[in-house]
Amino acid sequence: MKNIRNFSIIAHIDHGKSTLADRIIQECGSVSQRELKTQMMDTMDIEQERGITIKAQSVRLDYVKDGEHYILNLIDTPGHVDFSYEVSKSLASSDGALLIVDASQGVEAQTIANVYLALESNLELIPVINKIDLPAADPIKVAEEIETSIGIDATDACLVSAKSGVGIRELIDAIVDRIPSPTGDPSAATKAIIYDSWFDQYLGALALVRVFDGEIKKGQVIKLMSNGEEHQVLDLMYPHPLKKAKTLAIKSGEIGIVVLGLKEVSVVNVGDTITDAKSPASEPVGTYEPAKPFVFAGLYPIETDKFEDLRDALQKLKLNDSSLSYESETSIALGFGFRVGFLGMLHMEVVKERLEREFDLDLIATAPSVIYHVYLNSGDLVEVQNPSELPELNHIDRIEEPYVKATVITPSEYLGNIMTLLISKRGIQEKMTYLNEDRVMLEYSLPMNEIVVDFYDKLKSISKGYASFDYEPTEFKEGDLVKLDVKVAGEVVDALSIIVPRTSALSRGRVLVKNMKELIPRQLFEVAVQASLGNQVIARETVKSMGKNVTAKCYGGDITRKRKLIEKQKAGKKRMKSIGKVQLPQEAFMSVLKMD
Numbered sequence: 001m002k003n004i005r006n007f008s009i010i011a012h013i014d015h016g017k018s019t020l021a022d023r024i025i026q027e028c029g030s031v032s033q034r035e036l037k038t039q040m041m042d043t044m045d046i047e048q049e050r051g052i053t054i055k056a057q058s059v060r061l062d063y064v065k066d067g068e069h070y071i072l073n074l075i076d077t078p079g080h081v082d083f084s085y086e087v088s089k090s091l092a093s094s095d096g097a098l099l100i101v102d103a104s105q106g107v108e109a110q111t112i113a114n115v116y117l118a119l120e121s122n123l124e125l126i127p128v129i130n131k132i133d134l135p136a137a138d139p140i141k142v143a144e145e146i147e148t149s150i151g152i153d154a155t156d157a158c159l160v161s162a163k164s165g166v167g168i169r170e171l172i173d174a175i176v177d178r179i180p181s182p183t184g185d186p187s188a189a190t191k192a193i194i195y196d197s198w199f200d201q202y203l204g205a206l207a208l209v210r211v212f213d214g215e216i217k218k219g220q221v222i223k224l225m226s227n228g229e230e231h232q233v234l235d236l237m238y239p240h241p242l243k244k245a246k247t248l249a250i251k252s253g254e255i256g257i258v259v260l261g262l263k264e265v266s267v268v269n270v271g272d273t274i275t276d277a278k279s280p281a282s283e284p285v286g287t288y289e290p291a292k293p294f295v296f297a298g299l300y301p302i303e304t305d306k307f308e309d310l311r312d313a314l315q316k317l318k319l320n321d322s323s324l325s326y327e328s329e330t331s332i333a334l335g336f337g338f339r340v341g342f343l344g345m346l347h348m349e350v351v352k353e354r355l356e357r358e359f360d361l362d363l364i365a366t367a368p369s370v371i372y373h374v375y376l377n378s379g380d381l382v383e384v385q386n387p388s389e390l391p392e393l394n395h396i397d398r399i400e401e402p403y404v405k406a407t408v409i410t411p412s413e414y415l416g417n418i419m420t421l422l423i424s425k426r427g428i429q430e431k432m433t434y435l436n437e438d439r440v441m442l443e444y445s446l447p448m449n450e451i452v453v454d455f456y457d458k459l460k461s462i463s464k465g466y467a468s469f470d471y472e473p474t475e476f477k478e479g480d481l482v483k484l485d486v487k488v489a490g491e492v493v494d495a496l497s498i499i500v501p502r503t504s505a506l507s508r509g510r511v512l513v514k515n516m517k518e519l520i521p522r523q524l525f526e527v528a529v530q531a532s533l534g535n536q537v538i539a540r541e542t543v544k545s546m547g548k549n550v551t552a553k554c555y556g557g558d559i560t561r562k563r564k565l566i567e568k569q570k571a572g573k574k575r576m577k578s579i580g581k582v583q584l585p586q587e588a589f590m591s592v593l594k595m596d
């Protein structure tokens with residue numbers, strides 16, 4: 001155990017985590033130049049295309065320093081806030097972490113959020129200032145920012161360029177020297193934490209674990225401590241992106257992959273503890289919480305007969321992504337579909353994209369919503385994930401909504417505008433820290449509802465892309481909230497209902513009907529679009545009738561033009577959903593998110 005080093009890499013998005021991981025792998029000689037395709041650690045297609053890390057990946061490496069042989073276990077963490085539970089379990093499996101900060105950008109919001117998680121796990125942090133090859137690099141200023149914002153000593157930060165390879169060997173030496181070797185009792189009962197799991201087409205569900213006490217042996221019957229299920233270990237491997245080596249045992253202090261031959265990944269959950277079935281450990285490693293979705297949206301097939309296909313696709317995705325949750329629901333407007341729970345907005349985008357791309361489905365997604373705790377006069381608590389299911393107002397005692405702690409880091413020139421934005425989103429300032437004369441860190445408490453709705457885009461646009469943002473769910477607090485309904489041609493379109501603060505209902509209603517009016521194509525008759533609170537209409541617009549048939553003016557005219565027009569109409573129709581007699585385009589269902 002003395003020569004093992006388990007470490008994670010944490011960083012803000014794009015600060016070079018994957019590039020650095022690739023470089024460390026290469027430096028340890030574990031892959032040849034020929035095998036090194038860039039971003040080796042990001043294996044999913046969507047990850048490679050978007051250049052982001054979604055699933056944590058790990059690798060076991062050999063390294064020799066001063067004639068001593070070391071095992072380096074590099075634990076790549078998903079940097080994005082949506083996956084912070086996975087990040088915290090990766091960190092709990094590590095004994096130290098490299099904190100990567102871009103030398104030209106400085107500390108960003110996600111750097112801070114990840115550091116908080118690492119400090120909770122009492123990890124030894126090595127600050128690493130990356131991209132020192134860039135002309136705009138200012139490592140001294142960045143080291144100061146690290147000290148001001150995080151309060152750790154950055155005088156001995158490693159200066160590297162993951163791109164050119166400068167400083168990489170010194171960094172690996174620092175890992176060996178500064179990160180403590182694992183502790184644990186090799187002779188105690190087996191105790192290992194699952195910090196990642198996924199589904200392999202050939203091997204079934206796989207669990208990536210860190211063994212604290214005892215060992216996991218091939219053939220052993222193990223027990224999952226969260227639910228008492230027992231399974232036999234079919235195989236064991238050390239993780240590596242290209243060549244996973246088999247082993248007969250994963251020992252105390254090591255990381256490895258456990259093959260249990262199960263058909264569903266939902267059995268091996270991140271955060272669960274593996275122990276021996278016959279002589280189990282008395283306590284699990286840390287606390288286990290099942291993945292908790294924070295954002296919900298309805299997903300409906302555009303063609304109603306594709307409902308079963310959508311169910312199959314969701315089932316298949318769930319095999320790979322145990323954090324995905326869904327149940328069938330019916331909408332008067334959209335028919336049969338599913339209410340799907342996501343860890344956050346990025347997770348939602350990724351799932352929707354995978355459904356459309358890998359399963360060839362055309363989907364309508366309703367506006368995302370947070371969970372509301374609705375306390376009824378009877379004293380009962382109802383959890384509402386779908387705004388259209390909010391109970392009648394006269395039955396409600398109070399509604400509580402989720403809050404987040406938001407961290408924003410921005411150049412000071414945008415401070416005024418950003419504070420105005422945060423206040424308009426019902427934010428309350430908790431802290432403001434100047435990282436240096438031109439960058440500021442803001443910490444605010446905000447209703448989560450406000451960041452689901454166009455917050456991030458606004459923040460980026462008023463700061464010309466320079467402000468960064470991260471959040472962490474905190475608590476539920478009472479809010480004065482109402483349900484805003486939309487009626488099209490006199491009928492409530494349930495999929496368009498949203499829950500909003502009473503004070504902004506009128507302005508949201510006006511904007512909403514105005515946007516809807518722009519989006520609804522003219523029909524053969526006049527269509528009223530109304531926003532209402534219960535029976536009270538608060539805003540109205542009218543889509544005028546088109547009078548003549550669009551193709552009418554082509555009669556006798558140019559035949560190709562006419563054909564083109566009809567084709568265009570047909571293509572348009574595919575993305576339309578009929579609500580009563582009215583055709584609504586897909587964008588209409590997202591228009592509730594637009595605030596201006």
Ligand SMILES: Nc1nc2c(ncn2[C@@H]2O[C@H](COP(=O)(O)OP(=O)(O)OP(=O)(O)O)[C@@H](O)[C@H]2O)c(=O)[nH]1
Nearest residue numbers: 014015016017018019051052053079131161162163
């Ligand atoms: N000039 C320069 N560019 C770098 C360096 N390291 C990484 N990059 C570039 O920075 C961009 C982001 O790097 P990634 O490794 O994808 O960043 P990441 O932190 O892994 O991003 P996520 O996986 O999305 O969290 C890429 O275009 C890299 O080529 C460096 O040392 N110098």
